[in-house]
Amino acid sequence: MKFSPKALIFDLNGTVIDDMEFHNKAWQSILKELGADLSYAEVKKQMYGKNDELLNRVFGEGYFTQQRLDEISIEKEKIYQVAFLPYLKLINGLDKILETANEANIPMAIGSAAIPFNINYVLDGLHIQEYFNAIVSADEVKISKPNPETFIKCAEKMGVNPKDCLVFEDAPKGVEAAKNADMPCIVLNTTHNENDFKNYDNVLKVVKDYNDPIFELLLKNFDLS
Numbered sequence: 001m002k003f004s005p006k007a008l009i010f011d012l013n014g015t016v017i018d019d020m021e022f023h024n025k026a027w028q029s030i031l032k033e034l035g036a037d038l039s040y041a042e043v044k045k046q047m048y049g050k051n052d053e054l055l056n057r058v059f060g061e062g063y064f065t066q067q068r069l070d071e072i073s074i075e076k077e078k079i080y081q082v083a084f085l086p087y088l089k090l091i092n093g094l095d096k097i098l099e100t101a102n103e104a105n106i107p108m109a110i111g112s113a114a115i116p117f118n119i120n121y122v123l124d125g126l127h128i129q130e131y132f133n134a135i136v137s138a139d140e141v142k143i144s145k146p147n148p149e150t151f152i153k154c155a156e157k158m159g160v161n162p163k164d165c166l167v168f169e170d171a172p173k174g175v176e177a178a179k180n181a182d183m184p185c186i187v188l189n190t191t192h193n194e195n196d197f198k199n200y201d202n203v204l205k206v207v208k209d210y211n212d213p214i215f216e217l218l219l220k221n222f223d224l225s
């Protein structure tokens with residue numbers, strides 16, 4: 001397999017950190033407060049794209065004003081941030097990938113549906129902000145994943161052809177976004193089963209963490225420079 005990306009794009013939640021369970025619980029509690037009593041599994045199905053998009057899917061477009069959507073979004077993220085803080089750490093092996101790619105001058109981006117409030121919570125909390133040449137958050141795209149806009153903007157910001165980017169994702173809708181952007185993907189199975197990705201031909205491999213043997217290949221290529 002030829003495996004020589006010129007840039008790496010990381011989804012954030014479930015890919016850099018293993019936190020989707022905490023998002024699920026925070027959503028469940030806030031949605032219940034707002035009158036939508038969804039099960040854990042039902043929330044899981046809804047957890048993709050921007051917070052506004054999720055709220056509009058659950059309650060219907062126009063149910064909340066933009067101001068109310070923004071308030072609910074911050075409220076939900078505050079619940080999530082407090083609950084997840086004791087567990088805030090990089091997924092195993094990612095520190096080595098970040099360091100090696102950085103030394104090899106491989107540009108890296110974060111392409112996330114999260115709002116900047118959450119992206120900064122993670123990147124500042126883990127002191128990894130400096131590794132990323134580009135960050136594309138919910139605020140910078142009209143439509144989030146599975147629309148390709150997030151990943152295309154990452155490529156643009158890094159000055160790299162989309163075809164030369166390798167995406168790391170944990171969610172089927174994120175993998176779909178990468179496919180729509182014409183980018184191959186390595187999937188972290190933190191949140192979903194391998195089976196959930198069987199319909200996507202842009203998946204190179206589904207892995208448990210960044211210690212998977214496929215990364216030796218990736219790191220070797222970086223070292224060739």
Ligand SMILES: O=P(O)(O)OC[C@H]1O[C@@H](O)[C@H](O)[C@@H](O)[C@@H]1O
Binds near residue numbers: 047048171
């Ligand atoms: O695109 P990412 O980094 O996986 O983030 C997605 C998640 O970001 C969270 O902030 C949202 O509240 C979730 O609903 C969403 O699924």
